[in-house]
Amino acid sequence: MHALSRQPTSNQEHMHPKLAATVRRHLEAPSRKPVASHNAAALELLLQALADQPRPLVLDSFCGTGHSTAALAQQHPGHLVVGIDKSGHRLAKQPDDSPENTLLLHAECEGLWQMLAERDIAADYHYLLYPNPWPKAKHLQRRVHGCGGFFWLLQLGGRIELRSNWQAYVEEFGVAMHLAAHPGGVSRVMPVTPLSLFELKYMESGHELWAFTGAINASTQALSGQPLAGRTWLATP
Numbered sequence: 001m002h003a004l005s006r007q008p009t010s011n012q013e014h015m016h017p018k019l020a021a022t023v024r025r026h027l028e029a030p031s032r033k034p035v036a037s038h039n040a041a042a043l044e045l046l047l048q049a050l051a052d053q054p055r056p057l058v059l060d061s062f063c064g065t066g067h068s069t070a071a072l073a074q075q076h077p078g079h080l081v082v083g084i085d086k087s088g089h090r091l092a093k094q095p096d097d098s099p100e101n102t103l104l105l106h107a108e109c110e111g112l113w114q115m116l117a118e119r120d121i122a123a124d125y126h127y128l129l130y131p132n133p134w135p136k137a138k139h140l141q142r143r144v145h146g147c148g149g150f151f152w153l154l155q156l157g158g159r160i161e162l163r164s165n166w167q168a169y170v171e172e173f174g175v176a177m178h179l180a181a182h183p184g185g186v187s188r189v190m191p192v193t194p195l196s197l198f199e200l201k202y203m204e205s206g207h208e209l210w211a212f213t214g215a216i217n218a219s220t221q222a223l224s225g226q227p228l229a230g231r232t233w234l235a236t237p
């Protein structure tokens with residue numbers, strides 16, 4: 001039994017007033033960060049795994065301990081399911097019985113998304129389960145949809161599922177996806193079996209859980225309207 005968890009509290013009553021301007025700025029002027037050596041090492045592991053056995057990709061960004069990565073690997077036996085987290089401590093708690101098609105990478109998601117997109121590597125499915133909510137209004141730019149990484153996430157394509165126990169976070173993500181011309185749906189979820197350890201903790205604490213689900217249309221690029229010319233998809237978009 002986990003200790004009960006508190007729901008995020010925020011000084012932001014509704015959607016952040018600067019959400020639209022922030023998203024547009026990142027989409028119109030994508031930020032390219034220098035490649036960090038640990039992210040480059042993680043990319044090498046992924047490229048090697050794909051070279052050893054070419055398979056379409058499922059991404060499990062912010063995977064924590066990788067329990068969700070293992071569960072998703074069972075759901076997608078024909079895919080390589082890649083969990084990404086910046087915490088080596090959490091990754092070290094990967095379940096021993098993780099399926100063969102699981103790969104955990106110690107990296108920052110935003111940096112890895114950029115490197116994958118620059119190599120035209122796409123995902124069939126992209127799960128973002130309970131990213132840190134950063135509920136203070138001043139931290140909008142640390143949220144997935146408020147940071148420069150959002151542009152790169154869009155380039156990876158695929159079916160997107162983002163979950164959070166903070167409704168406003170999921171609604172903001174949905175608006176950001178809409179602004180990027182990839183609208184989807186926001187709804188409450190009541191999983192029968194928790195997909196991740198945070199999901200288990202929040203369910204045990206009686207929190208409402210929310211999800212954005214949608215798909216990125218790979219034939220258009222956010223806001224610019226330019227086709228993704230020359231793109232070679234490793235996975236079916």
Ligand SMILES: C[S@@+](CC[C@H](N)C(=O)[O-])C[C@H]1O[C@@H](n2cnc3c(N)ncnc32)[C@H](O)[C@@H]1O
Pocket residue numbers: 061062063064065068084085086087090107108109110129130131132196197198199
């Ligand atoms: C709230 S936990 C959720 C973990 C897992 N998805 C779950 O549901 O159990 C958020 C995770 O995001 C990771 N994280 C935060 N920022 C990150 C970043 N920029 N890149 C990679 N991992 C990050 C943290 O280390 C932490 O494991």
